[in-house]
Amino acid sequence: MELILAVVIALVVAVAVTGGLVISGRKKKQLPPAEPPSTAPTITAPPAEPHVGDEAETPREEPRRTVEEVELPGATEAPVVVEEPAAPAIEVPEPTAGRLVRLRARLARSQNSLGKGLLSLLSREHLDEDTWEEIEETLLTADVGVAPTQELVERLRERVKVLGTRTPDELRGLLREELIALLGADLDRSVKTEGPEDTPGVVMVVGVNGTGKTTTTGKLARVLVADGKSVVLGAADTFRAAAADQLQTWGERVGARTVRGPEGGDPASIAFDAVKEGIAEKADVVLIDTAGRLHTKTGLMDELGKVKRVVEKHGPLDEVLLVLDATTGQNGLIQARVFAEVVDITGIVLTKLDGTAKGGIVVAVQRELGVPVKLVGLGEGPDDLAPFEPGAFVDALIGD
16 A cells, blocks of 8 residues: 555656756747847848849849949059150261262361361472471371372472462362362262062172171161162171161161171071072162171181172172271281282261261272272261262362
8 A cells, every 4th residue: 555655646746847847948939048149240141143044133222333344443543555666767868969078077077187187288489308308297197108198299399390489279289189180080989789581789898897888788778778778787797796687777867777697697598598588578778787707817818708699609709899997007008908818998088078088098098909999977867878079079188
């Protein structure tokens, strides 16, 4: 009996505990504890992307905008425009006709010691042997050369004796005539630029380092362009750094194309290609600038001969111009002899003639090579290369 009573009491207690738990659980679900307010910002989910074929919605308060009206990030800054380098302006060279006359004052400033000295000596009341020796010395100092000096003095002696009285004007006229005759007024000084039919004239420019050979080639291009000719330049001086760049700059200034190769490349190959290009472009003239090879280097002189032979595969050379520095005097004659043995020199270009009182080198070099001085350089300006005119040259020597 006691056992039955104990079991009943245990069942009652179990039911009571279970009921309390159920009631407690229901109360928790009905009255959940209040959560503290959140300080995090409210995040609104982005609208779903439209499917293919759907039209994107635009808020009613904002009108639809075109692509051009939409301001993209970073679009407020102006775009960077990379400008192409401007092509160099084509220059119009100064006309060559009468150019030496226009440069006469520059020439006269450096030549007065020759012309004025001769006039002063010839104006003496008595022309004795000492005076004639002074005249000879003046001519030799000006690099006229021994043989031409002796010839000139003899002719002056004869004409002064026949003339008798000597007024300043008579002496000036006498000296002018004899100097022009000494220079060779009848020599053909034109630069040959007329090639065979349908091919350009080919001019090769040679000379030693330091004579201004590449600059002279560029200035000669200006002379030819000023005379209405189209020019192609061949940068065959591959041994001197920046020689091709220098020549190309000269060409660009007058619209002349420059054919060049790698530094240290084969000069003969470049010269050949330049003539080939000139033929293809139907140019009037091809100017070939060769290396400023030293006349003491036999190997380099042989290379110059090779350039000449390769170019002549297209046809004969029309001109081979030797550039000489007028200030080198008799040393220039040594250079002239060696170059003449390698290539057939047809004309001479004397540079820096305005910087020396030794204008007699014109006479000496002509006698040495038997070819005329065709061009003279009288300054650093681009149009300071002038065709040589004996009359204008002598007038600059002795003045008006």
